[in-house]
Amino acid sequence: MRLCAGTAARGNASRATRYTTNARSGRTVPFVASMQAKGGGVSGLIPRTEYGPTTGPNYEFFWDNGTLQAQLASHVGKKRKNNEDSCILCAPRDENLAEERGLLFGVADGMGGASAGEYASRVALRVLVEQFYGGAFQPIPVALCEAIGRANDRIFEESELNPMYAGMGTTVSALVVHGEWAYVAQVGDSRVYLLRERSGIHQITRDHSLVAEQVRNGILSEQEARNHSLKNLITRAVGIKNKVKADLFAFRLKLGDTVLLCSDGLSNIVPDTKIAEALAMPDLRIGVHMLIERALDGGGTDNITAVAVRVIDSPVKTAYQEGAEEVNVDAAGFLGRLRSLFS
Numbered sequence: 001m002r003l004c005a006g007t008a009a010r011g012n013a014s015r016a017t018r019y020t021t022n023a024r025s026g027r028t029v030p031f032v033a034s035m036q037a038k039g040g041g042v043s044g045l046i047p048r049t050e051y052g053p054t055t056g057p058n059y060e061f062f063w064d065n066g067t068l069q070a071q072l073a074s075h076v077g078k079k080r081k082n083n084e085d086s087c088i089l090c091a092p093r094d095e096n097l098a099e100e101r102g103l104l105f106g107v108a109d110g111m112g113g114a115s116a117g118e119y120a121s122r123v124a125l126r127v128l129v130e131q132f133y134g135g136a137f138q139p140i141p142v143a144l145c146e147a148i149g150r151a152n153d154r155i156f157e158e159s160e161l162n163p164m165y166a167g168m169g170t171t172v173s174a175l176v177v178h179g180e181w182a183y184v185a186q187v188g189d190s191r192v193y194l195l196r197e198r199s200g201i202h203q204i205t206r207d208h209s210l211v212a213e214q215v216r217n218g219i220l221s222e223q224e225a226r227n228h229s230l231k232n233l234i235t236r237a238v239g240i241k242n243k244v245k246a247d248l249f250a251f252r253l254k255l256g257d258t259v260l261l262c263s264d265g266l267s268n269i270v271p272d273t274k275i276a277e278a279l280a281m282p283d284l285r286i287g288v289h290m291l292i293e294r295a296l297d298g299g300g301t302d303n304i305t306a307v308a309v310r311v312i313d314s315p316v317k318t319a320y321q322e323g324a325e326e327v328n329v330d331a332a333g334f335l336g337r338l339r340s341l342f343s
Contacts, residue, residue, distance in 0.1 A: 046090050046130075047092070047094075048093045049088065049089065050072065050088070050089045051086070051087070051088045051125065052074060052087060053074050053083050057083040058075050058076060058083070059072070059073065060072060062285055064312075065091060066312070067311070067313040067316075068310065068311060068312065069309070069310045070284075070308065070310075071284045071285050071288040071306075071307070071308050072087050072089060073087075073288050073291075073292055073307075074304065074305040074306075075295075075296065075300075075304045077295075077301060077303050078296060078299065078300030078301070079300065079302070080302065082115075082118055083118065084109065084110040084117035084118045084120075085107070085110070085263045085303040085304070086110070086118075086121040086124075086125050087105075087106065087108075088104070088106045088126075088128075089103075089307070090103065090105075090129045092133065100137065101133055101143070101176070102176045102177050102179070103177045103178075104128075104129060104174065104176050105175045105309055106125050106129075106173065106307070107173045107261040107262060107306075108120075108121035108122075108124045108170045108171060108173075109121060109171040109188065109189075109190050109264065109303070110124075110168065110170040111169050111170065111237065112165065112168030112169060113167075113168070115164065116159075116165045117168060117170070119165060120155050120165070120168040120170040120238075120239055121170040123154060123155055123158075124155060124170045124239070125151075127150055127151040127154050128147045128148060128150075128151050128172065128174060131143075131146065131147035132144060132147040139322055139323050140178055140183045140321045141183055141185075141250065141321060144176060144183060144248065145246050145323070147185075148172055148174070148187060148244065148246045151172065151238055152238045152239055152241075152242075152244040153242075154239075155168060155238060155239025156240070156241065159239060168239060169239040170239060171187060171189060171190040171237060172185070172190070173185075173188070173192050173205060173261045173262075174186075175259060177315075178321070179315050179316040180317055180318055181250060181253065181318055181319075181321070182251055182253050183248070183321070184205060184247075184249040184250070184251075184324075185246045186206070186246060186247040186248075187238050188207075188208050188209075188234050188236060188237050189208060189264050190205075190264060190267075191204075191205050191207070192205045192249075192259065192260065193260040193275060193279075194258070194259050194260075194329055195258045195259075195279040196256070196257050200276065201273075201275060202327075202329050203272070204251065205249065206247060207234075208235050208237075209232075209233060209234045248323060248324035248325060249325050249326075250325070251327040251329050253311050253315050255311055255312075256310075256311060258284070258287075258308060259309045260279055260291075261307040261309075262291070263302070263305040263306075265300075265301070265304040266292075266306055269299060269300075269301070270291060270298065275291065277290075278290040279308060287308065291304075292304055292306065
């Protein structure tokens with residue numbers, strides 16, 4: 001159960017793929033045909049949207065467009081009856097829309113009880129996609145922020161009107177890949193990581209939780225935080241209040257990079273070093289399966305969701321779009337290695 005500070009507290013759906021040749025690289029790669037709506041009409045607006053779980057508590061899906069690969073997976077875990085996590089991929093078939101907005105990936109971890117939490121995470125991702133791609137043209141960070149704001153409005157209004165959904169909310173971690181730039185929007189304690197060769201693994205996002213704030217302030221150690229009784233108490237969520245603030249980050253992508261979005265059912269159990277080992281697997285699908293299995297082996301006390309995105313061909317050069325905190329991953333990796341020499 002996830003709680004927010006200040007508030008009271010599906011069968012396997014993987015698909016077979018066929019293959020095509022990437023015009024730019026000449027490589028033969030899996031091709032995914034048009035995806036049909038699974039979450040209440042998302043694909044009716046943006047063809048080629050994959051969303052789950054929908055038909056049972058567990059879900060997985062693999063996608064490859066010749067430049068990026070993505071593996072989406074969600075598991076109910078060993079202790080829960082319902083899966084309140086959701087994940088999404090949106091790769092618009094319209095080339096102009098894809099060029100203007102990029103490709104969107106998201107993870108949400110709902111709260112408020114089985115039906116309410118499940119509903120909140122799904123609605124948040126659906127509204128995120130609809131608003132991000134359907135809204136007025138703006139820089140990507142601004143569009144992401146407004147889309148999360150619209151999702152917050154929708155969930156908050158429904159929780160106020162429907163007693164069954166009272167107190168519901170959700171985390172949201174969203175990634176937009178636009179050429180060589182990645183943009184991240186974050187609310188809550190789901191996470192976004194980047195694994196880069198020779199630089200290691202980096203947590204791009206900052207957890208919005210009481211325990212994480214105490215770690216940042218030097219009150220708790222990371223080891224103390226991992227086992228803290230209040231580690232599930234989050235300080236920010238979509239839909240809990242009438243307004244929400246999203247953190248926004250941006251970083252350049254390189255060939256071979258792997259980005260992971262995950263719920264805390266994974267990150268609370270699997271250490272960063274083990275996450276890095278799994279993400280380094282040559283087959284992205286095997287790597288994500290390893291992550292899910294490691295979380296289950298560690299107890300599987302919560303729902304577990306992972307979306308991994310890998311750059312398999314050199315990304316197209318694109319201009320940085322203003323509005324996000326730029327993360328210099330290579331500099332962070334160098335400083336971390338330097339500190340390790342003297343520790």
